[in-house]
Amino acid sequence: MTEHARTSVSGTEVLDAIVIGAGFAGMYQLYRLRDGLGLKVQGLEAGGGVGGTWYWNRYPGARCDTESHAYWYTFTTDLMKEWQWSERYPGHVEIVRYLNFVADKLDIKRCFRFNTRVVGATYDAAANVWRVRTDNGDELSATYLVTAVGCLSTANVPKIPGLESFKGKWFHTGQWPHEGVDFTGKRVAQIGTGSTGIQSAPVIAETAAHLTVFQRTANYSVPASNAPLSDSFREYVKNNAELIRQNMRASANGQPFFNSDRLALETPEEDRQALYEVAWRRGGLQFRGTFQDLLANKAANDTAAEFIKNKIRAIVKDPKTAELLADIDHPYAAKRPPIDSGYFETFNRDNVSLVDVRNNPIEAITPDGIRLRDGTEHKLDIIVFATGFDAMTGPLLRLNIRGRDGLELAKVWEGGPRNYLGLQVAGFPNLFTVTGPGSPSVLCNMPVCIEQHVEFIADAIAHMRKNGLKTMETTEAEMEKWVAEVNRAANATLLPQATHSWYLGANVPGKPRVFMPYAGGMQNYRKICENVAANNYQGFVLSA
Numbered sequence: 054m055t056e057h058a059r060t061s062v063s064g065t066e067v068l069d070a071i072v073i074g075a076g077f078a079g080m081y082q083l084y085r086l087r088d089g090l091g092l093k094v095q096g097l098e099a100g101g102g103v104g105g106t107w108y109w110n111r112y113p114g115a116r117c118d119t120e121s122h123a124y125w126y127t128f129t130t131d132l133m134k135e136w137q138w139s140e141r142y143p144g145h146v147e148i149v150r151y152l153n154f155v156a157d158k159l160d161i162k163r164c165f166r167f168n169t170r171v172v173g174a175t176y177d178a179a180a181n182v183w184r185v186r187t188d189n190g191d192e193l194s195a196t197y198l199v200t201a202v203g204c205l206s207t208a209n210v211p212k213i214p215g216l217e218s219f220k221g222k223w224f225h226t227g228q229w230p231h232e233g234v235d236f237t238g239k240r241v242a243q244i245g246t247g248s249t250g251i252q253s254a255p256v257i258a259e260t261a262a263h264l265t266v267f268q269r270t271a272n273y274s275v276p277a278s279n280a281p282l283s284d285s286f287r288e289y290v291k292n293n294a295e296l297i298r299q300n301m302r303a304s305a306n307g308q309p310f311f312n313s314d315r316l317a318l319e320t321p322e323e324d325r326q327a328l329y330e331v332a333w334r335r336g337g338l339q340f341r342g343t344f345q346d347l348l349a350n351k352a353a354n355d356t357a358a359e360f361i362k363n364k365i366r367a368i369v370k371d372p373k374t375a376e377l378l379a380d381i382d383h384p385y386a387a388k389r390p391p392i393d394s395g396y397f398e399t400f401n402r403d404n405v406s407l408v409d410v411r412n413n414p415i416e417a418i419t420p421d422g423i424r425l426r427d428g429t430e431h432k433l434d435i436i437v438f439a440t441g442f443d444a445m446t447g448p449l450l451r452l453n454i455r456g457r458d459g460l461e462l463a464k465v466w467e468g469g470p471r472n473y474l475g476l477q478v479a480g481f482p483n484l485f486t487v488t489g490p491g492s493p494s495v496l497c498n499m500p501v502c503i504e505q506h507v508e509f510i511a512d513a514i515a516h517m518r519k520n521g522l523k524t525m526e527t528t529e530a531e532m533e534k535w536v537a538e539v540n541r542a543a544n545a546t547l548l549p550q551a552t553h554s555w556y557l558g559a560n561v562p563g564k565p566r567v568f569m570p571y572a573g574g575m576q577n578y579r580k581i582c583e584n585v586a587a588n589n590y591q592g593f594v595l596s597a
């Protein structure tokens with residue numbers, strides 16, 4: 054026990070901190086509190102190992118859309134120099150291997166209880182502790198509670214009547230069986246054409262007898278142009294680790310590249326097309342940075358949208374399928390822009406077909422397959438739900454968190470998430486939410502915003518302990534102001550124009566439509582947080 058640990062009235066040890074989740078965020082938070090501050094910390098993780106999102110998302114083709122040399126911890130360049138990625142975009146197996154490498158290096162696995170899901174967390178004001186219950190029946194107490202549960206960890210399986218009657222097998226991509234799924238010779242349905250579906254369809258099609266993709270909303274996608282990394286690039290990364298880290302921290306999206314200063318609307322048509330063509334061939338998320346005004350101006354965005362739609366029409370041979378795939382109803386990158394490895398080309402295979410469920414929705418799942426509203430029935434052996442997540446709020450709400458006087462987080466958020474800086478909710482002292490709604494989170498390269506939050510939280514706790522302060526809690530007034538700022542930032546962009554986006558909670562029936570991530574840019578958000586800390590944690594009430 055460290056000198057900081059104390060004992061509760063019932064005699065059970067009170068930990069300094071509990072960290073929920075063993076992904077990028079939880080691992081670093083635990084390390085930072087334990088080794089940086091010398092606290093007694095317990096980690097709790099539902100999965101059987103470290104990895105977070107990547108522990109669960111093992112579906113065919115699962116791969117990160119941030120380039121590998123930017124998808125890792127950068128809090129120390131030592132780790133950047135020791136690890137070598139093999140491909141331009143890291144696949145899920147390699148990411149889990151990387152996170153295990155870091156966990157072993159930092160010796161943090163011994164501080165996590167795996168296969169342990171948190172089912173409740175209640176603040177005990179008299180003792181100033183959080184009491185956390187797990188599905189193993191344990192109760193743990195700690196002064197500080199940090200959630201590091203990720204933004205995309207609560208699977209969204211649509212409630213389609215009849216699913217329980219299906220005689221075949223079904224899977225959600227975010228809860229993929231660790232032993233894998235054999236599609237050989239099977240008639241497979243994939244519902245969903247977001248980033249996940251766009252990654253999985255080409256791989257499933259390679260072995261399935263037939264793959265039918267059920268598309269509700271057509272989506273843009275740009276080639277990932279994934280490839281093995283050359284030795285010279287890996288050498289470059291090693292020699293330039295500090296520069297890469299600085300660029301990631303200075304950019305709006307936590308990426309190692311910067312968006313161009315050029316404006317699409319001020320660029321002559323011929324040059325504009327040439328620039329898009331170069332960006333298309335280079336591939337990846339950088340396509341979004343071809344021009345500065347793509348997410349600010351609809352007419353500018355239209356130029357990128359039309360370029361991609363024309364590419365789809367050129368790639369897909371069957372004109373009807375091509376038109377369905379290119380019939381995209383929202384601005385480019387207003388929803389998360391996928392990148393792919395042969396997605397549109399997949400529809401040129403004889404064993405792949407596309408079904409429009411926008412105009413002819415899925416009515417029921419039958420024992421033998423999927424029935425559409427017009428009565429058409431698709432006979433199936435396997436259904437893959439690539440239907441996304443109850444994003445951002447879902448993972449937090451299912452923790453069943455109660456603050457002062459039994460106040461339920463679910464109650465405070467019934468009209469949508471409200472908090473300060475995405476970090477704290479009034480009525481929930483000493484509870485910190487890493488990459489909570491209202492922070493840049495999913496609009497940023499996740500490790501970058503995670504590191505910033507983890508460091509902010511660790512510094513705030515250090516400040517409290519140094520100054521003999523017992524609680525840190527934001528106020529209703531600060532939450533109001535921050536929610537207004539989150540809305541202002543979103544409305545300054547085209548992002549809210551994708552009205553069916555999970556950024557808005559629109560993919561989950563009944564979920565409040567509130568734009569959740571902070572769209573003001575990671576570099577600006579970082580400055581806001583630095584000013585808050587420098588001004589004695591302005592917006593938080595610190596009590597002795």
Ligand code: NA7
Pocket residue numbers: 205211244245246247248249250267268269270389410415439440441442495553555560
């Ligand atoms: P997304 O981006 O939420 O995509 C889910 C897809 O599933 C999307 O095409 C949805 O159509 C579709 N969907 C959801 N429910 C249904 C029903 N009931 N019927 C038909 N189609 C449905 O999730 P992903 O897993 O692809 O990606 C999530 C993030 O992970 C991604 O953005 C990256 O950040 C990593 P819709 O568009 O709602 O009409």
